[in-house]
Amino acid sequence: xxxxNAIERLEAMLGPRLSTAAAIREHHGRNETYYxxxxxxxxxxxxxxxxxxxxxxxxxxxxxxxVPWGVGTSLEGHALAFEGGLSLDMSRxxxxxxxxxxxxxxxxQPGVTRKRLNEELRATGxxxxxxxxxDATLGGMAATRASGTNAVRYGTMRENVLALEAVLAxxxxxxxxxxxxKSSSGYDLKNLIVxxxxxxxxxxxxxxxLHGQPExxxxxxxxxxTVGGAVNACIETIQSGIPVARIEFLDAASxxxxxxxxxxxxxxxxxxxxxxxxxxAGVAExxxxxxxxxxxxxxxxxxxxxxxxxRNRLWSARHNAYFAFxxxxxxxxxxxxxxxxxxxxxxxxxxxxxxxxxxxxLSGSILGHVGDGNFHVAYLLDPDSPEDLxxxxxxxxxxxxxxxxxxxxxxxxxxxxxxxxxxxxxxxGEAWQVMAQIKRTLDPLNILNPGKVVQxx
Amino acid sequence: xxxxNAIERLEAMLGPRLSTAAAIREHHGRNETYYxxxxxxxxxxxxxxxxxxxxxxxxxxxxxxxVPWGVGTSLEGHALAFEGGLSLDMSRxxxxxxxxxxxxxxxxQPGVTRKRLNEELRATGxxxxxxxxxDATLGGMAATRASGTNAVRYGTMRENVLALEAVLAxxxxxxxxxxxxKSSSGYDLKNLIVxxxxxxxxxxxxxxxLHGQPExxxxxxxxxxTVGGAVNACIETIQSGIPVARIEFLDAASxxxxxxxxxxxxxxxxxxxxxxxxxxAGVAExxxxxxxxxxxxxxxxxxxxxxxxxRNRLWSARHNAYFAFxxxxxxxxxxxxxxxxxxxxxxxxxxxxxxxxxxxxLSGSILGHVGDGNFHVAYLLDPDSPEDLxxxxxxxxxxxxxxxxxxxxxxxxxxxxxxxxxxxxxxxGEAWQVMAQIKRTLDPLNILNPGKVVQxx
Ligand SMILES: Cc1cc2nc3c(=O)[nH]c(=O)nc-3n(C[C@H](O)[C@H](O)[C@H](O)COP(=O)(O)OP(=O)(O)OC[C@H]3O[C@@H](n4cnc5c(N)ncnc54)[C@H](O)[C@@H]3O)c2cc1C
Ligand SMILES: Cc1cc2nc3c(=O)[nH]c(=O)nc-3n(C[C@H](O)[C@H](O)[C@H](O)COP(=O)(O)OP(=O)(O)OC[C@H]3O[C@@H](n4cnc5c(N)ncnc54)[C@H](O)[C@@H]3O)c2cc1C
Numbered sequence: 001x002x003x004x005n006a007i008e009r010l011e012a013m014l015g016p017r018l019s020t021a022a023a024i025r026e027h028h029g030r031n032e033t034y035y036x037x038x039x040x041x042x043x044x045x046x047x048x049x050x051x052x053x054x055x056x057x058x059x060x061x062x063x064x065x066x067v068p069w070g071v072g073t074s075l076e077g078h079a080l081a082f083e084g085g086l087s088l089d090m091s092r093x094x095x096x097x098x099x100x101x102x103x104x105x106x107x108x109q110p111g112v113t114r115k116r117l118n119e120e121l122r123a124t125g126x127x128x129x130x131x132x133x134x135d136a137t138l139g140g141m142a143a144t145r146a147s148g149t150n151a152v153r154y155g156t157m158r159e160n161v162l163a164l165e166a167v168l169a170x171x172x173x174x175x176x177x178x179x180x181x182k183s184s185s186g187y188d189l190k191n192l193i194v195x196x197x198x199x200x201x202x203x204x205x206x207x208x209x210l211h212g213q214p215e216x217x218x219x220x221x222x223x224x225x226t227v228g229g230a231v232n233a234c235i236e237t238i239q240s241g242i243p244v245a246r247i248e249f250l251d252a253a254s255x256x257x258x259x260x261x262x263x264x265x266x267x268x269x270x271x272x273x274x275x276x277x278x279x280x281a282g283v284a285e286x287x288x289x290x291x292x293x294x295x296x297x298x299x300x301x302x303x304x305x306x307x308x309x310x311r312n313r314l315w316s317a318r319h320n321a322y323f324a325f326x327x328x329x330x331x332x333x334x335x336x337x338x339x340x341x342x343x344x345x346x347x348x349x350x351x352x353x354x355x356x357x358x359x360x361x362l363s364g365s366i367l368g369h370v371g372d373g374n375f376h377v378a379y380l381l382d383p384d385s386p387e388d389l390x391x392x393x394x395x396x397x398x399x400x401x402x403x404x405x406x407x408x409x410x411x412x413x414x415x416x417x418x419x420x421x422x423x424x425x426x427x428x429g430e431a432w433q434v435m436a437q438i439k440r441t442l443d444p445l446n447i448l449n450p451g452k453v454v455q456x457x
Numbered sequence: 458x459x460x461x462n463a464i465e466r467l468e469a470m471l472g473p474r475l476s477t478a479a480a481i482r483e484h485h486g487r488n489e490t491y492y493x494x495x496x497x498x499x500x501x502x503x504x505x506x507x508x509x510x511x512x513x514x515x516x517x518x519x520x521x522x523x524v525p526w527g528v529g530t531s532l533e534g535h536a537l538a539f540e541g542g543l544s545l546d547m548s549r550x551x552x553x554x555x556x557x558x559x560x561x562x563x564x565x566q567p568g569v570t571r572k573r574l575n576e577e578l579r580a581t582g583x584x585x586x587x588x589x590x591x592d593a594t595l596g597g598m599a600a601t602r603a604s605g606t607n608a609v610r611y612g613t614m615r616e617n618v619l620a621l622e623a624v625l626a627x628x629x630x631x632x633x634x635x636x637x638x639k640s641s642s643g644y645d646l647k648n649l650i651v652x653x654x655x656x657x658x659x660x661x662x663x664x665x666x667l668h669g670q671p672e673x674x675x676x677x678x679x680x681x682x683t684v685g686g687a688v689n690a691c692i693e694t695i696q697s698g699i700p701v702a703r704i705e706f707l708d709a710a711s712x713x714x715x716x717x718x719x720x721x722x723x724x725x726x727x728x729x730x731x732x733x734x735x736x737x738a739g740v741a742e743x744x745x746x747x748x749x750x751x752x753x754x755x756x757x758x759x760x761x762x763x764x765x766x767x768r769n770r771l772w773s774a775r776h777n778a779y780f781a782f783x784x785x786x787x788x789x790x791x792x793x794x795x796x797x798x799x800x801x802x803x804x805x806x807x808x809x810x811x812x813x814x815x816x817x818x819l820s821g822s823i824l825g826h827v828g829d830g831n832f833h834v835a836y837l838l839d840p841d842s843p844e845d846l847x848x849x850x851x852x853x854x855x856x857x858x859x860x861x862x863x864x865x866x867x868x869x870x871x872x873x874x875x876x877x878x879x880x881x882x883x884x885x886g887e888a889w890q891v892m893a894q895i896k897r898t899l900d901p902l903n904i905l906n907p908g909k910v911v912q913x914x
Contacts, residue, residue, distance in 0.1 A: 102696060102801035145641040156639055158648075159616065174888040180797040181829045182613055183866040184602040184652055185884055186873055186910055187892045191615075191648040195641055212698035239559060241669035282739055340637040344559035372638045409640035416643055427642055431631040434899070435644045441898040442891070453643055 003085055006064035007042045010055065010086070017045040017092075028087040033075055033419070034335050034381070034389055040067060040081035047092050049165060049173060049204040056202065057171035059086060060447055067449050068198035070140025071113065073132070075336055076417025078144065078197050083450050088202060090139050096120050097205070104210045105162055105179055110139025110203045126210040129154035132413070133319045139203045144415040145195030149318065152238075152371030153245040153277065156413065160209045161194050166201035169443035179207055192438070197415055198449040200442050214245070214277035218287060218306040219314055223269045225298035227251060227354055230270040231347045233297035234370045238343055240293065242286050244371060246275035251354070253365035254321055261324030262317035269300060273318060275311070325365050325378050332380040335392040339403035340374040340412025352402050353377050356395050362388060364395070374412035416453045424454075460542055463521035464499045467543070470511065474502040474549075485544040490532055490876070491792050491838070491846055497524060497538035504549050506622060506630055506661040513659065514628035516543060516904055524906050525655035527597025528570070530589070532793055533874025535601065535654050540907050545659060547596050553577050554662070561667045562619055562636055567596025567660045583667040586611035589870070590776045596660045601872040602652035606775065609695075609828030610702040610734065613870065617666045618651050623658035626900035636664055649895070654872055655906040657899050671702075671734035675744060675763040676771055680726045682755035684708060684811050687727040688804045690754035691827045695800055697750065699743050701828060703732035708811070710822035711778055718781030719774035726757060730775060732768070782822050782835050789837040792849040796860035797831040797869030809859050810834050813852050819845060821852070831869035873910045881911075
């Protein structure tokens with residue numbers, strides 16, 4: 001009963017689809033975070049649900065940890081095998097199984113990425129809205145309850161996963177949810193697994209909700225005099241019920257990086273980036289109403305576009321904002337935060353973060369999906385400086401505590417992984433122990449992604 | 458260790474707020490279903506969370522079943538103490554604790570009813586959308602994952618409960634969720650408790666999402682030549698992305714009852730009732746688009762109104778449709794079904810139900826929240842005829858199996874209670890056992906609403 005045994009037996013089962021090659025292991029130990037490269041002992045590439053179930057059963061017998069792997073873009077060490085064991089790379093389960101145009105849903109394997117799904121959907125007039133900055137897998141996105149720029153209008157993975165198939169820690173295969181839009185049929189296991197970060201089950205299939213391409217779309221960038229002006233314009237837009245499809249905040253530092261990296265020439269000031277979806281008339285009306293609000297909050301001028309190519313250029317640059325900021329200092333690492341607060345407290349939360357950045361010797365930028373009250377600070381760190389990491393951690397800690405004090409959460413969309421564990425007791429109190437009880441029940445041997453989300457002893 | 462002991466000790470704890478009076482027990486054994494009156498051994502009326510926790514701890518010591526009670530309008534025997542014990546009547550915990558207008562949420566105790574919440578909100582320009590036909594409590598609605606006519610646009614209790622406080626079976630008090638609009642912070646305990654029908658926890662506080670009163674509202678009734686015409690017009694409306702706020706189907710039998718009961722004079726044909734929310738221009742545009750679709754499906758004429766009083770009269774009559782149908786035969790009982798299917802299969806499902814009614818000697822009517830694929834058949838039964846009940850059960854059974862065959866669920870909104878237990882294995886397979894595992898973990902003594910949702914032995 002050991003990890004070594006497990007690997008030997010997995011090799012016999014999977015042949016070349018079980019790898020212990022250094023390069024492959026290292027790839028599955030890399031991450032866009034402050035954690036050092038942490039390679040697993042081996043990497044498996046299953047192709048079917050049955051194979052996943054067999055791997056899980058074998059690993060249970062051998063007490064070998066299993067860490068599911070999408071494309072490894074999670075930001076709190078979620079997909080790293082800190083306790084060794086197997087990285088379960090889902091990338092070969094990447095088929096789009098069914099697209100039900102009439103029902104506006106699709107059945108996909110977990111290794112499909114969000115961009116590929118949308119490419120395949122293009123001809124149907126439908127799209128899948130959830131769009132983290134990275135081109136993540138649907139399985140990874142479901143596992144982290146991901147969201148993105150569209151969530152303010154279209155919801156997160158919670159709302160956009162209708163059903164799933166998953167392998168439990170003892171190898172049982174279950175289905176949770178149906179293609180019907182509503183159900184009151186028992187406990188909501190679908191939403192228990194969405195957001196469980198590979199600690200309760202390996203997701204092997206997803207039924208996701210699709211949405212109709214809007215008849216008309218227009219996008220805008222709008223500069224503001226101050227951070228407060230931009231944030232308050234956002235708050236008022238949400239409160240007045242304008243159904244914006246996207247409303248993103250970027251501070252001046254983000255805009256500077258964005259200009260350099262993507263060749264834009266926006267005024268280096270706090271901005272809102274917006275998108276409106278609807279009928280021609282509806283979009284014009286939304287934009288006009290937003291314009292009035294923005295003017296009252298010191299808007300410095302809009303740029304509008306309804307040209308699809310320009311819009312795509314804007315949003316793909318927005319999705320790369322993290323890399324743009326990192327590119328400001330070649331060789332730097334970034335550490336990114338992820339709080340979410342009730343919208344009425346958003347200005348306070350962002351202004352506190354801005355004051356912290358101003359007083360710190362680190363350079364930091366603020367941006368976020370502010371329509372939901374969710375924002376990030378990215379700090380640039382010298383990878384060889386423990387002092388930089390220490391300082392970034394100190395500021396992140398302040399920001400997380402502030403979010404909790406304002407009635408919010410320490411993670412709006414990135415998830416807990418290992419990095420947010422120290423805040424779980426403060427955020428959830430006794431409920432965190434209930435999460436651990438559920439983990440112990442469904443994974444008594446603690447083999448599925450141990451050390452993440454909950455603490456088991 | 459007995460129910461008797463529990464009652465004695467509860468009397469000492471609660472004084473007059475613990476009742477064993479026959480009338481009160483009987484009231485808490487009554488139900489709008491096919492179950493006979495089933496009084497609990499006693500009824501407790503707690504006033505605080507601490508009191509609920511103390512009651513639960515005491516009942517755990519005495520192994521006394523606890524069945525939470527809202528107003529008892531659930532339709533599958535959910536709130537009945539089939540195994541004896543205590544009915545925990547939440548009606549005294551009926552305060553609206555906070556209304557956060559800027560964040561569009563409210564914090565309420567579970568005994569608040571949906572109508573009272575909306576009365577209190579009127580001045581704010583906000584409203585709470587979930588509207589089961591009955592004036593249910595928010596606690597009961599959360600516990601059954603209820604929905605109603607507005608769910609097609611505004612979601613069910615799943616989407617409209619942001620956070621909750623609950624007492625677990627061992628008396629621990631937990632909070633799940635926050636007032637922030639998004640979070641990826643750990644397992645979704647909020648949604649595990651929503652829909653758990655009092656079997657995992659007693660909900661003692663809810664934070665619910667509010668929505669802005671739309672600028673413009675218009676409602677319509679639209680008659681069709683055939684059932685298929687009405688249903689297909691609904692399907693196409695949903696597929697074309699018109700953001701209807703309500704779209705309800707009523708068959709000719711429902712309309713006849715509706716006319717008699719509420720003094721309307723609608724043509725006795727299948728109907729859609731609709732409501733559009735938006736700006737003045739948006740509402741007109743939606744209505745025009747719907748009108749085109751309806752015409753293609755044999756619409757027989759519309760009646761429009763944007764007058765608030767007429768609208769309220771229409772919807773309050775719609776909410777009473779069940780009572781209207783029952784009133785068609787004084788003294789009759791009704792048995793009501795509740796399936797939900799993918800929208801593309803809705804016409805099939807409804808036509809199969811209509812054929813079953815046509816071939817049966819029972820009178821039945823069909824109506825439902827068809828925008829979500831959810832509909833009900835109500836059968837009228839002679840309360841003294843076991844044959845009537847048998848026949849209604851036979852037809853319900855066919856309908857439930859058909860819903861599963863079409864990829865749907867046996868309960869779109871009413872929940873499982875005791876009545877839908879026989880379908881749980883067929884709908885969920887192994888996942889139903891996982892639900893039971895969670896129940897055993899959180900309620901090892903099986904004292905919270907035993908015999909509902911899951912089966913424990
Ligand atoms: C530049 C950049 C921008 C980002 N922007 C956003 C954003 O806007 N919004 C957002 O939400 N996130 C964002 N992220 C974070 C990241 O993209 C998301 O967390 C994403 O959901 C991770 O998907 P992945 O496929 O990379 O999963 P991985 O990182 O490989 O895995 C994430 C977690 O899910 C588990 N997992 C993966 N697949 C499965 C499966 N099939 N079954 C069970 N568990 C599984 C893993 O074990 C791990 O715990 C960003 C990241 C980067 C680098
Ligand atoms: C005429 C009519 C029309 C209806 N229309 C609809 C409809 O359109 N949509 C719909 O969804 N339903 C509908 N229903 C069903 C019913 O109204 C809902 O199920 C409602 O949610 C029940 O609320 P209640 O307060 O009556 O709860 P109860 O019937 O008292 O209890 C329901 C369940 O919740 C539990 N419970 C109650 N309070 C709590 C608490 N605080 N904590 C934990 N558990 C609790 C109970 O133990 C029980 O299991 C209708 C019913 C009738 C009679």
